[in-house]
Amino acid sequence: MSTYPLLETIDAPAQLRELDRRQLPQLAEELRAFLVESVSRTGGHLSSNLGTVELTIALHYVFNTPDDRIVWDVGHQTYSHKILTGRRNRMTTLRQYDGISGFPRRCESEYDTFGTAHSSTSISAALGMAVAARQRGLDRHAVAVIGDGAMSAGMAFEALNNAGVTDAPLLVVLNDNEMSISPPVGALTKILARMLSGRTYAAARRASAKVLGSSITRRVEEHVKGLVTPGTLFEEFGFNYIGPIDGHDLDALIPTLQNIRNLQGPQFLHVITRKGQGYKLAEANPTLYHGVGKFDQAAGIQTGKGSGKLTFTQVFSDWICDAAVRDPRLVAITPAMREGSGLVRFEQEHPDRYFDVGIAEQHALTFAAGLACEGQKPVVAIYSTFLQRAYDQLIHDIALQNLPVMLAVDRGGLVGADGATHHGVFDLSYLLCIPNMVVMTPSDERECQLMLNTAFSLDCPTAVRYPRGGGAGNLPEAGSQEVLPVGKGRVIREGKGPAILAFGSLLHEALQAADTLDAAVVDMRFAKPLDVELIEILADRHQLLVTLEENATISGAGSEVARLLESRARPPALLRLGLPDHFIDHGDQAQLLRDVKLDAQGIQRRIQAHPAYIVNS
Structure with a gap:
């Protein structure tokens, strides 16, 4: 007998919409159990997905997907969506090489209407879809599902500001699981939500506007609704605010969504959900179960059983806590990545010097610039992929003013x-x-410590760029305050063959390849400024220079070496090894490095295939 008898009958939302509403609680129960079982075997995001089971069912039940568009913000809460849209049997491949993505992808399914993984884009994208539908004369709805964390970003409010002056068929669903608003209970909340979303209420608004005038109507309405709902802000943006309602109560969600579907103009539905809902271990510690590896679903995640390998993030965590003791000017800033960036201990030890600005990377950098103007020493802990979102602020507010x-x-x-x-x-x-x-x-880890020391000691903008996971095992020295000479690399291995100039942790792959090649290996340390003197020496001694970086080859560190060498009368041959000019899919890090031929064997073979190596062998 199947463990999931109802869920296994659903391979598309059209089948979901054929169910009797009374069957939906059973479907939610099966779907939640399937999620826990599936993610425990593959790893992935769990707490956020358990919190959106009923909401996902309700949206696909009420809206005619994929014709109606649903845009999921961030997208790490879309596993239920994937399961209900024909990918249940592929969940065993989630986030694995050649498997399905942990985020929505347009190329993966017609139900994934917009690719997301960075936050706060959903309202903008859904508004674009809604406006396009209106301009084409299509009876189509667009729904943006956004979390309260993502609502902290300025882009979300830019989109609200734009959407509020349109009459596009847009629904914004705020999936609220952390705001300090009491969970709604009882029949009154359901009645209120249905009343605010119903045609009678909408008709009353129009009638009162004719009698009293729109400005008086709005003031009266705001006063009344402000007594029972927290939606005044969203009403000011031009949305009809509905809620808050219980996001786990299908008897509240479905009638409300059905009523909203019949309304005109931008609508805002506020639902309260709970991360980890239905799995007690995740409910008790939603942060621990946010992003998980494989685990025993009965026993849960066993903490304190790590590999024992020190990660670069942990090196940074230890460094910033030690540095803060030495220098009271140090302040730490993160855009909503306290755990991921290694700032948990810092917040505990230096709460007055810790600033989580929310999902607001642009603000994070300009805030840091303001602090630096007044003599503080800000350290912004940020993922590489999120730093992209604050590029203008990095150039204009920090670098242009040469702020430390x-x-x-x-x-x-x-x-x-x-x-x-x-x-x-x-x-x-x-x-x-x-x-x-x-x-x-x-x-490696020790080099990371040295570079963090060096960066903090300089009176200019600095970046220390390190990878996910652990290094080669060259551990930091406790309490070390040693700094490096700026712009100087170091020769790790002498050799008569090519010279490999490594930028970052691929140095150790280069060393493995070097024995066969009799290659010199250099840890460049600084991508900017380059060690010009060392590169000139290497250019005189070797017929082939090879740059190596885990970065796009185009305009990367290798390009800067090429620019330096082009001024020579007789430059050596140059092979630039890095990442190809296409986006790289998900999978195991080691597998991905093999795919792009940046593992030791790939490096060796690419060098051996270069004409300059063949000629000189």
């Missing part, structure tokens, strides 16, 4: 299962072209 803001750029390079949206593969390209910047690429 330090960027701890985590997740540089290929990150694995989160895929193309999270790979940090462009940062060297976009950092190296900025004047006043100093950019460092540590090859």
Whole structure:
């Protein structure tokens, strides 16, 4: 007998819509159990997905997807959506090489109407779809599902500001699981939500506007609704606010959504959900169960059983806590990535010097610039892929004014299962072209500590760019305050063959390849400024120079070496090894490196295939 008898009959939302409403609670129960079982076997995002089971069912039940468009913000809460849209049997491949993505992807399903993984884009995208439908004369709805965290970003409010002056068929669903609003209970809340979303209420609004005038009507309405709902802000943007309602109560969700579907203009539905809903372990610790590896669903995640390998993030975490003790000017800033960026301990030990600005990368950098103007020493802990969102602020507010803001750029390079949206593969390209910047690429844990020390000691904008996971095992020295000479690399291995100039942790792949090649290997340390003197020496000694970086080859560190060499009368041959000019999918980090031929064997073979190597062998 099947464990999921009802769920296994659903391969498309059209089949879901054929169910009797009384069957939907059973479907939700089966779907939630399937999620826990599935994610425990593959790893992935769990808490957020358990919180959106009923909401997902309700949206697909009421709206005619895929003709009606649903845009999921961030997208790590879309596993139920994937399961109900024909991908249930592929959940065993979730986030794995050649498997389905952990985020919505347009190329994966017609139900994935917009690719998301960075936050706060849903309202903008859904508004574009709604306006396009109106201009084409189509009877189509667009729904943006956005979390309360994503609502902290300025882009979400830019979209609200634009949407509020349109009459496009747009519904914004605020999936609220952390705001300090009491959960709605009882029949009154359901009645209120249905009344505010119903045609009678909408007709009353229009009639009162004719009698009293629109401005008086709105003031009266705001006063009455402000007594029972927190929606005044969204009403000011021009939305009809509905809620809050219980996002786990299908008897509240479905009638409300059905009523909203018949309304005109922008609508805003506020639902209250709970991360980890229905799985007690995740309910008790939703942060622990946010992004998980494989685990026993009965026993749960066993903490304290890590690999024992020190990660670069942990190196940063220890460094910033120690540095804060030495220098009271140090302040730490993160855009909603306290755990991921390694700032949990710092917040505990230095709460007055810790600033989580929410999902607001642009603000984070300009806030840091303001602090630096007043003599503080801000350290911004940020993922490479999220730093992209604050590029203008980095150039205009920090670098142009030559302010001593330090960027701890985590997740540089290929990150694995989160895929193309999270790979940090462009940062060297976009950092190296900025004047006043100093950019460092540590090859191991000890080097990371040295570079963090160095960056903090400088009176200019700096970036230390390090990868996800652990290094080669060269551990930091406790309490070390040693700094590096700026713009100086180091020769790790002498050789008579080619010279490999490694930027970052691929140094160790280069060393493995070097024995067969009799190659010299250099840890360049600094991507900017380059060690010009060392490169000139290598150019005199070797017929072939090879640059190696876990970054896009175009405009990366190798390009800067090429620019330097082109001024020579007789430059050596140059082979630039890095990431190809296409987006790289999700999968195991080691597998991805093999695919792009940046593992030791791939490096060796690509060098051996170069004409300059063949000629000189």
